[in-house]
Amino acid sequence: MFVPKADSEAVRKLRVHLGVEKDAVWVKVAVSDADRERDCYMNVRDRVQRYGGRMQLGWAVWQHSDIFIEAEPHAVYDPGDGRPWIDCTPHITPDGGKMWEILFIPNDNGTYDFDTTNLPDNVRLALSDDQRVRRALELFSEKNALMNSVPGIDVYLPQDVARRVNQIQTQADMLLTEVMMQPRSRDYGLTLQAQAESNEKIGRNDPCPCGSGKKYKKCHGS
Numbered sequence: 001m002f003v004p005k006a007d008s009e010a011v012r013k014l015r016v017h018l019g020v021e022k023d024a025v026w027v028k029v030a031v032s033d034a035d036r037e038r039d040c041y042m043n044v045r046d047r048v049q050r051y052g053g054r055m056q057l058g059w060a061v062w063q064h065s066d067i068f069i070e071a072e073p074h075a076v077y078d079p080g081d082g083r084p085w086i087d088c089t090p091h092i093t094p095d096g097g098k099m100w101e102i103l104f105i106p107n108d109n110g111t112y113d114f115d116t117t118n119l120p121d122n123v124r125l126a127l128s129d130d131q132r133v134r135r136a137l138e139l140f141s142e143k144n145a146l147m148n149s150v151p152g153i154d155v156y157l158p159q160d161v162a163r164r165v166n167q168i169q170t171q172a173d174m175l176l177t178e179v180m181m182q183p184r185s186r187d188y189g190l191t192l193q194a195q196a197e198s199n200e201k202i203g204r205n206d207p208c209p210c211g212s213g214k215k216y217k218k219c220h221g222s
Contacts, residue, residue, distance in 0.1 A: 001094060003103050004063040010127055011061060011103070014069050017125045020105060024061060027076050027104045029087045040089040041112050044075045047088050053079040057110030059123065060087075061103040067133050067179055071123040075112065076104060118148045132175040139172040 004010050006024040015024065035043045044055045056078045059071035077086045091099035121144040124137045143165055150157055157165065 001062050001064050003099075003101075004061065004069065006103055008063075010063055010066075010069045011105075013127070014061065014071055014123075014125050015105060018059065018071060018105065018107075018123060020107060022106050022108070024103050024105045025085075026101050027085045027087045029089075029091060029098075029100050029102060031088050031090050035088050035090060037090045037092065040075045040087075041114065043088045044077045045114070047077045047086075051079065053077060055112075056085055056106055057108075057112060058104050058106040060091075061105060064176070065180060067128045067130070067176065068124055068126050068137060070125075071105060073110075073112075073120040073122070074102075074104065117151055119144055121145075128179065130179050132179050136172040136175040139168050139175075143168040143172075 006026065011024050015021075031043075034046065041055075047053070048055060056076050058074060058076070060074040061069065061071055063069045074087075074089075077088050079086065085104070087102050087104070091102065093099055121141055124140060126133045126137060146161060146165055146168070147157065150161055156162075
């Protein structure tokens, strides 16, 4: 998983899918000891109550290799007076580090119900025609709906629900792993072999076409 470039084709497709015209923007992460991970709406509301300003709703954007892109419902803090927006919610990277900047698509027509206990589902867009990718995205939505079937916030899931949630996650992960094991180019769905046959050369130190951010020799060229 990585944060894509704001002007990438994947982000453009995601904006069209979301039905928003505003460009994706970079927002600096600046948190306090009171800010909580995965609690953006409360974090921003607390910030507004203390310092004024307003809540800006939208989506934080993540991309998973070249197979799908994901928009997570998110809120950032707008201090007003034309000052830059601030993301006051901590983000932890897959390797345990901290993120200092996110890619954010604003949604001026968005709303949030502070009384709800439901988890808003992410918007996921397949960047591949592989049916395994589409099935995995369906499974992610099934998992979110299943978790919302248990009312309350920060509650323990019943054993049968927790078991089914784990099964769904495992099934989705297996499907995506199968797809990830197949070499692909930046042109979604095109294999690296087909790309080579079209005489497009890839240098060993060039960025891998799969979109991982690694050099080709340390990724699909290894």
